[in-house]
Amino acid sequence: MRVTVLAAMIGALCGAGAASCEEAIKIGAVYPMSGPVAYDGQTLLQGARVAVGEINAAGGIKGRKIELVVEDGACIPAQSVAAAEKLVSSQKVVALIGAFCSSSTGAVMDVAKRHGVPMVAGISTAPNLTERGNDYFFRIPATSAMLAKAFAKPMLKLAGGSKFGFLVVNDDWGRSIIDSYSPALTAEGASVVAQQIYDTNDSDLFPYITNIKRSAPDAVVLAGNTQNAVALTEQIRQMGLGSKFFGEGSFAAKTYYKLVGQKGDGIYGLMSYVYSIDNARNKAFVAKYQADYNDLPTTYSASGYNEVSVVADALSRADIADPKAIRDAVAQTDMEGLAGRIRFTKAGQGYGFNVYLTLSKDAQPLVADQAVISAPN
Structure with a gap:
């Protein structure tokens, strides 16, 4: 009798709040929790957790909570692959998100296809990722080529001259910036006078900056996550390089400004997100992020939030037991993100949202220009 009564009580409780009784839906995140971009990986995770909390507080997905299962990929392709295999094979996740660095994302997307599990990337802007014919991979943000075109x-015009240099990190993303911006700028009448590529673990960047300075460029295109962006800014200011600067990466992040202060003033950012975006969804996200972490979100925080939001939106429309149905639901995404609509092309490239050209002033990013990313031709 006691067992029967207890079972009835549990059944009544589950009926009143099924999300607390059914097994959680697991989403697997391959994020850099260690290594040179671990700081950025942590802000990425914080943004993802805000989305998880928001979704679960609203009742979850079809009465079930979602659970974020995180493995450290460290932005090392081999480690990221091992992390993804563990998430899919052992944790039985229904989707993958990550893996931050383009080289690691390129490796993990092959795991996703092999296992038939959809993967959504919120960063990783190397253009070739969506040119590989992987129909289980979806990339939300604009590529470097799309930002360059925009x-x-x-x-x-802002450079005040036609000579451009490049000072970028030695990975798929950094090299893609040279490959993307060079033709876009030369098509507008610019010339490329210098290219310098540094390693992500380099702390002494003076030799690269010296080589750039010799070429006397009117403007320099930079690429760096927080650790590298801070080092570049500090050492460029010490060298007295008088060029204009345009940076992809962390050059408009609150964490960057905390470390460089007004030394970052005058640097332009090429961004998919800034925390000052004036729409209801972003305002709610910023408020929740500040409440949870006592800080403003970075572009990486927004990326984590968007990754989880896209997967959750697809799960709400799909048979959760059918990986192909989840993949198809992701492909049909048409939802409001933090910077506008999020949709995907047949190749899995995101479009429909705004991108931003920012100017740092008084350690704050001001929007100098913006554009809507249309579906690529």
């Missing part, structure tokens, strides 16, 4: 003309 902002090459205003960049040339």
Whole structure:
């Protein structure tokens, strides 16, 4: 009798709040929790957790909570692959998100396809990722090529001259910036006078900056996550390089400003997100993020939030037991993100949202220009 009564009580409780009784839906995140971009990986995770909390507080997905299961990929391709295999094979996740660095994302997307599990990336802007024919991979943000197409003309105008240099990190993302911005800028009348590529673990960047300075560029395109962006800014200011600067990465993040202060003033950012975006969803996200972490979100925080939000939106429309149905639901995404609509092309490339050209002033990012990313031709 006691067992029967207890079972009835549990059944009544589950009926009143099924999300607390059914097994959680697991989403697997391959994020850099260690290594040179671990700080950025932590802000990425914080943004993802805000989305998880928001969704679960609203009742979860079809009465079930979602659970974020995180493995450290460290932005090392081999480690990221091992992390993804563990998440899919052992944790039985229904989708993957990550893996931050383009080289690691390129490796993990093969795991996703092999296992038939959809993967959504919120960063990783190397253009070739969506050119590989992997129909289980979806990338939300604009690629470097899309940002270059959007902002090459205003960049040339703001540079005050036609000579451009590049100082970028030695990975798929950094090299893709040279490959993307060079033709976009030269099509507008610019010339490329210098290219310098540094390793992500380099702390002494003076030799690269010296080589750039010798070429006397009117403007320099930079690429760096927080650790590298801070080092670049500090050492460029010490060298007295008088060029204009345009940076992809962390050059408009609150964490960056905390470390460089007004030394970052005058640097332009090429961004998919800034925390000052004026729409209801972003305002709610910023408020919740500040309440949870006592800080403003970075572009990486927004990326984590968008990754989870896209997966959750797809799960709400799909048979959760059918990986192919989840993949198809992701492909049909048409939802409001933090910077506008999020949709995907047949190749899995996100479009429909705004991107931003920011100017740092008084250690704050001011929006100098913006553009809507249309579906690529």
